[in-house]
Each structure stands twice: as C-alpha cells, then as structure tokens.
Amino acid sequence: MSRQFTSVWTREPRSKPAGPGRSREEIVKAAIELLDAEGLTGLSMRKLGAKLMSGATSIYWYVATKDELLELAYDEVWSEITVPDPDETHWREVASVLAHSMRRAMLNHPWSADLLGRLPALGPNAMNVSERMRRAFRLAGFAGADIDFAGSTLTAYIFGMTIPEIAWETTVEGVWDTTAAQAALAKVADGHPELMRAIETAAPEDPRVMRAMAFDFGLVSVLDGLERRLTA
Amino acid sequence: MSRQFTSVWTREPRSKPAGPGRSREEIVKAAIELLDAEGLTGLSMRKLGAKLMSGATSIYWYVATKDELLELAYDEVWSEITVPDPDETHWREVASVLAHSMRRAMLNHPWSADLLGRLPALGPNAMNVSERMRRAFRLAGFAGADIDFAGSTLTAYIFGMTIPEIAWETTVEGVWDTTAAQAALAKVADGHPELMRAIETAAPEDPRVMRAMAFDFGLVSVLDGLERRLTA
DNA sequence: ACCTGAACACCGTTCAAGT
DNA sequence: ACCTGAACACCGTTCAAGT
Numbered sequence: 001m002s003r004q005f006t007s008v009w010t011r012e013p014r015s016k017p018a019g020p021g022r023s024r025e026e027i028v029k030a031a032i033e034l035l036d037a038e039g040l041t042g043l044s045m046r047k048l049g050a051k052l053m054s055g056a057t058s059i060y061w062y063v064a065t066k067d068e069l070l071e072l073a074y075d076e077v078w079s080e081i082t083v084p085d086p087d088e089t090h091w092r093e094v095a096s097v098l099a100h101s102m103r104r105a106m107l108n109h110p111w112s113a114d115l116l117g118r119l120p121a122l123g124p125n126a127m128n129v130s131e132r133m134r135r136a137f138r139l140a141g142f143a144g145a146d147i148d149f150a151g152s153t154l155t156a157y158i159f160g161m162t163i164p165e166i167a168w169e170t171t172v173e174g175v176w177d178t179t180a181a182q183a184a185l186a187k188v189a190d191g192h193p194e195l196m197r198a199i200e201t202a203a204p205e206d207p208r209v210m211r212a213m214a215f216d217f218g219l220v221s222v223l224d225g226l227e228r229r230l231t232a
Numbered sequence: 233m234s235r236q237f238t239s240v241w242t243r244e245p246r247s248k249p250a251g252p253g254r255s256r257e258e259i260v261k262a263a264i265e266l267l268d269a270e271g272l273t274g275l276s277m278r279k280l281g282a283k284l285m286s287g288a289t290s291i292y293w294y295v296a297t298k299d300e301l302l303e304l305a306y307d308e309v310w311s312e313i314t315v316p317d318p319d320e321t322h323w324r325e326v327a328s329v330l331a332h333s334m335r336r337a338m339l340n341h342p343w344s345a346d347l348l349g350r351l352p353a354l355g356p357n358a359m360n361v362s363e364r365m366r367r368a369f370r371l372a373g374f375a376g377a378d379i380d381f382a383g384s385t386l387t388a389y390i391f392g393m394t395i396p397e398i399a400w401e402t403t404v405e406g407v408w409d410t411t412a413a414q415a416a417l418a419k420v421a422d423g424h425p426e427l428m429r430a431i432e433t434a435a436p437e438d439p440r441v442m443r444a445m446a447f448d449f450g451l452v453s454v455l456d457g458l459e460r461r462l463t464a
Numbered sequence: 465a466c467c468t469g470a471a472c473a474c475c476g477t478t479c480a481a482g483t
Numbered sequence: 484a485c486c487t488g489a490a491c492a493c494c495g496t497t498c499a500a501g502t
Contacts, residue, residue: 010416022466045495055468057496066495113349117395120403122420127427134426145442146449148430152393153450160392161384163349171352184242188354194366195359198380210377217378217461218385224460225453254485277476287487289477298476 008068009122022052024062028072032109035073039170040111070115075123077112080105083129086136092223094136098129099158099219106162113166116159130155141230150226157222165211173207240300241354254284256294260304264341267305271402272343302347307355309344312337315361318368324455326368330361331390331451338394345398348391362387373462382458389454397443405439 030051034043045066049056063069082101084094106112130151137150172181182203189195202210245256262283266275277298281288295301314333316326338344362383369382404413414435421427434442 007416009420044493046493057469057498058467060496061466114346117345117349117399118403120396120399122416127420127424131424131426134430138426144433145437145445147426148434148442149446149449150453152446153389153453156392156396156450157385157389157454158392159395160388160390163391163395164352164388167349167352171350184239184354188241188359192359192363194363194370194379198366201376202380205377213377214381214384217381218388221382221385221457221461222389222454223457225455225457228456228460229449229453276474278474289479289488290486292477293485 006064007120007122008063008071009124022054022058022062024072027052027059027062028069028076031069031073032076035111036109040114043111067119071119071123074112074115074119074121075125077105077109078121078123078125078129080108081125081129083132083136086132086139089136091136091140092227094133095154095223095226096219098133099154099215102129102155102158103162103215106159106166107169110166110170113163116163146229150229153226154222157218161215161218238296239352239354240295240303241356245294254286254290254294256304259284259291259294260301260308263301263305264308267343268341272346275343299351303351303355306344306347306351306353307357309337309341310353310355310357310361312340313357313361315364315368318364318371321368323368323372324459326365327386327455327458328451330365331386331447334361334387334390335394335447338398339401342398342402345395348395378461382461385458386454389450393447393450 027048031043031048034048034051044056045059046056049059052059059069063072080101081098083098086094133151133154134147137147140150142150172184176184182199185199186196189199259280263275263280266280266283276288277291278288281291284291291301295304312333313330315330318326365383365386366379369379372382374382404416408416414431417431418428421431
C-alpha cells in the first residue's frame with residue numbers, strides 16, 4: 001500500500017519512439033549483450049552507459065529504474081519461445097514444443113533464471129506465450145480454473161527443471177574441473193548410500209545428455225499426468 | 233579452470249566449534265533473521281555486523297565470502313522440510329508430504345527462491361532430504377538413472393510452482409492494492425481473450441486458496457505421471 | 465527533449481594493525 | 484585466536500545544470 005509497485009508494462013514509456021536520441025530497443029539490446037556475456041552481476045548502469053558511449057545516468061531518461069530495464073530484457077527471452085498454433089496442433093505437441101524451446105531460451109540466457117523469482121512476467125511476449133498455452137489446454141478439454149492449473153503445472157515443471165540446471169552449469173560445472181567436482185561430490189555424499197549410488201550411475205555419462213534425458217522423462221510424466229485429469 | 237569454485241561444504245571451517253568468540257551458528261541465525269525480515273537485499277555484511285554488535289569485517293573470520301554465508305543460511309531452509317521414512321511409507325505419501333513441506337519452507341523464507349538459481353544445494357540438510365526421496369523412489373520400483381529423473385521431476389515441480397508464487401506475493405500482491413492490481417492486469421491482458429477469461433474466472437476467489445489448489449492439482453498430476461512410468 | 469557530472473548513500477572484500 | 488578500522492573499487496539513483 002505505502003510502497004507503490006510499478007511494472008514497466010503498466011505505464012506509458014516517457015518518450016514516443018520517434019525522438020532523435022537513443023531508443024529503448026537500443027538500450028535493451030545492449031543490456032542483453034552485457035547480461036549474456038557477464039551475467040546478472042555483470043550488468044551495471046555505469047558499464048551499460050559506457051557501452052552506449054553515454055553517461056551512466058542518461059539511461060534514466062528511458063527507464064525509471066534498473067529493475068524496469070531488467071523487466072524489458074526478461075521479456076525478450078520470452079520472444080525466443082515458439083508455441084505451435086493450438087488450433088492446428090494436438091495439445092501434447094504444443095506443450096512439448098513450448099517446453100523444449102523455453103528450456104533452450106533459458107539456457108541461452110542464464111541470467112533469466114535469476115529474474116524468475118524476482119520479477120513477474122507481465123510483458124507482451126510472456127503474454128503471447130501464455131495466451132497460446134491457455135488456448136491449447138482449453139481445446140484439450142480443460143475448463144475453468146483447470147486451464148490455469150494445467151498451465152501452471154507445465155511452466156512450473158519447465159522452470160523448476162531448468163533453473164537448477166543453470167545453477168549447476170554456471171557454478172560447479174563451469175568452474176570446477178571434473179575430477180575436483182567428483183571428489184567434492186563424493187565428500188558431500190558421504191554417508192548417503194542412495195546418493196553415492198546415484199553418483200556412480202551417472203559418472204560415466206555425459207552430464208548434459210543426462211540432463212536432456214531427465215527433462216524428457218519428466219516432461220512425459222507431467223503430460224501423462226495432465227492427460228489423466230482429462231479422462232478421470 | 234582458472235576461477236576456482238568453492239562451496240562452504242567442500243572445505244573445513246576455519247575454527248573448531250569450541251572457541252571463545254562468536255560461532256557460525258550464531259552468525260547464520262542472525263543472517264536468517266535479517267533475511268526473513270528484509271529479504272535478500274536487506275542482508276549486508278555491515279548490517280549483519282551491527283546486529284551482532286561487531287565490526288562488519290569480523291564475519292570474515294568465520295566465513296570466506298557472503299555467498300558462503302548464504303549457502304549456510306540456505307541449507308537451514310532445507311532443515312524445515314519433513315520427509316516421512318520411506319521404508320515405512322508409500323512413496324506417493326512420501327512425495328506428497330515432502331512437496332507440501334518444501335513449499336511451506338520456501339514460503340516461510342521467500343529469499344530462498346532467489347538462491348535456488350544461484351547456489352547449488354550441497355548442504356547436509358539438502359542431502360538428507362534428497363537421500364530419503366531417492367530411497368522412496370527406489371522402493372517404489374524405479375531403478376538406475378530413473379531414480380534421479382523421478383526425483384528431479386518432483387523437486388522441479390515444487391520449485392517451479394513456488395518460485396513464481398513468491399515473486400507474485402512479494403511484488404504484485406504485497407504492494408498493490410487489489411483494485412490497482414486488477415486494473416493493471418486487465419491492461420496487460422488486453423487483446424488476449426484466454427487471459428481475460430482466466431482473470432474473470434479467478435477474480436472472485438481468494439488468490440492464496442487458488443494457489444494452494446493449483447499446487448495440489450499439479451502435484452497429483454506429476455505423481456500420476458510418475459506412477460505411469462512404473463507400470464508402462 | 466535529451467544528456468551530463470557531481471554527489472549521496474550505500475555495497476563486498478582486503479589487509480595491516482591491534483589484543 | 485580473534486577483532487578492528489581504514490581503504491579500495493565498486494554500486495543505483497537524484498538532481499541541478501547544461502544544450
């Protein structure tokens with residue numbers, strides 16, 4: 001009540017797109033480049049200003065806060081997600097393509113994982129994805145609140161699977177060499193027989209392939225579970 | 233390779249627990265209090281030092297970096313999760329209790345949502361939870377890599393469902409009054425018929441009750457889908 | 465209409481110096 | 484063994500002043 005929450009998407013941008021100066025698109029593009037290259041902590045208003053060859057504070061003409069800028073960048077990630085036309089595609093196919101391309105988009109922009117828990121996805125690209133997903137579930141036979149529930153279940157699975165995957169890639173795997181990682185894991189797993197068996201089972205496999213297999217295993221399970229709601 | 237990743241859990245603490253000074257437990261406890269009260273951005277080494285009535289930099293005797301401190305705090309969240317004994321409980325019951333108590337623990341410590349995507353969960357409490365979960369899935373009839381896959385699927389669902397729930401609660405709901413939120417949502421949903429129907433459907437309901445229902449709907453779906461893997 | 469630089473109130477972390 | 488304060492290299496954001 002006292003603090004007023006404002007999303008970029010709920011108020012008009014200050015300048016009409018026609019001015020002579022910089023544009024929002026330009027700024028967001030540069031921000032994403034910085035984010036992709038250096039991660040969330042690598043983006044500062046000062047660095048971004050330097051990249052745009054302007055003062056750091058000039059950006060505040062186009063954007064009220066850094067969080068607004070992040071909201072804009074975040075929505076661009078959603079633009080990379082493809083969702084087949086639900087009127088011409090079976091709902092399981094819609095969901096499956098959506099899931100794989102969303103995972104891909106997140107892996108391409110690891111910083112998006114950090115924003116999920118902090119910013120609501122209210123941008124137009126996010127809206128388009130969820131609109132199509134909702135229609136697919138309606139046509140599948142869900143009704144009322146169940147449409148929402150089914151959609152939440154699917155996106156929850158995708159997010160929840162991909163976020164730790166990114167955390168693992170950017171911390172443990174990206175930085176440790178494999179033998180050190182093995183040793184560290186063995187130490188942490190000590191006294192936990194199930195975990196040690198799991199490590200032994202996974203050791204000879206390519207971890208990235210295993211994660212892709214895990215994703216498909218879980219996705220099929222989620223879709224089967226949703227299908228069961230339709231027939232029960 | 234160049235940067236060396238180190239987790240708190242992979243090296244010995246500097247001081248044995250018996251010293252006369254402060255202790256890790258004391259510091260972590262104070263950190264969690266700050267985190268619960270003010271969120272992730274509310275925790276700074278300086279504030280924490282003040283709360284402990286010491287210099288801010290004294291903390292670095294007990295902990296190498298702020299991230300290590302966060303790892304310690306994060307693992308405490310896992311200690312609040314209850315998992316029934318898998319040797320005496322049907323696996324669906326184990327999974328269901330685990331899911332609900334994990335959601336509860338995260339909602340009690342909203343800052344944990346931000347850490348999920350940043351820190352690997354290698355602490356002893358996290359290990360205990362995953363050990364029990366793995367055993368439950370083995371006894372259910374899963375084998376080899378499928379034990380891991382089933383576990384990942386379940387925790388992915390829980391994380392993925394709860395993280396946006398927290399984001400929503402702490403941004404939109406916690407700060408907007410309901411009429412303003414309705415108006416903002418309507419604006420964002422404009423031109424998306426499925427979304428507008430969803431808002432109308434949800435409007436008269438208590439959003440927290442709806443989210444609890446959504447969680448149960450998805451959980452049953454996930455468990456049904458996993459069960460299908462056993463019989464297929 | 466758009467951009468600037470100085471300034472404010474913060475950060476995490478290092479390190480020599482103290483007890 | 485444990486704690487301190489000063490210092491370094493950063494932050495996001497505000498605002499009066501410029502063009």
